[in-house]
Amino acid sequence: MTETDALQAAIAGEHAALYGVGVAGGKLTGARFTAATTQYEQHRKRRDQLAQLLIQAGQTPAAAEPAYDLPQAVTNAATATALVLLIERRLSAVYGDLVESAEMDKVRTFAVQALIATARDQLTWGGAPAAFPGDV
Numbered sequence: 536m537t538e539t540d541a542l543q544a545a546i547a548g549e550h551a552a553l554y555g556v557g558v559a560g561g562k563l564t565g566a567r568f569t570a571a572t573t574q575y576e577q578h579r580k581r582r583d584q585l586a587q588l589l590i591q592a593g594q595t596p597a598a599a600e601p602a603y604d605l606p607q608a609v610t611n612a613a614t615a616t617a618l619v620l621l622i623e624r625r626l627s628a629v630y631g632d633l634v635e636s637a638e639m640d641k642v643r644t645f646a647v648q649a650l651i652a653t654a655r656d657q658l659t660w661g662g663a664p665a666a667f668p669g670d671v
Contacts, residue, residue, distance in 0.1 A: 541636035542589050543597045548629040549582035550599035555622045559615035567612060571619060574656060581649055588642055620660040627653040
């Protein structure tokens with residue numbers, strides 16, 4: 536995978552994350568709603584940073600889809616929380632690919648920071664610590 540391919544995959548992942556976290560937020564209240572709102576803003580910021588990296592590389596950032604198929608119905612706080620956790624797990628894999636494919640230091644630095652953020656967010660949403668693929 537090239538750096539450009541990995542950047543496009545990451546921005547596509549952030550577009551999907553924004554959609555999913557937005558849907559999940561509609562079923563959350565209190566502290567969980569606040570956390571989802573904060574997370575939404577973090578995803579929007581990373582999406583915008585990815586767009587800038589692509590534009591600086593002379594590429595056109597992938598556009599968001601009008602809607603996304605969710606992997607599960609979001610009907611209550613438990614299913615909303617599970618969706619946000621799944622989103623962060625999937626983004627960790629995407630950012631792992633970007634770390635591996637990064638050629639420029641600024642892209643690698645961004646990818647590592649995003650990978651750390653998604654790992655931290657998994658813990659926030661009920662995930663358990665896990666080794667990255669290839670670690671033993």
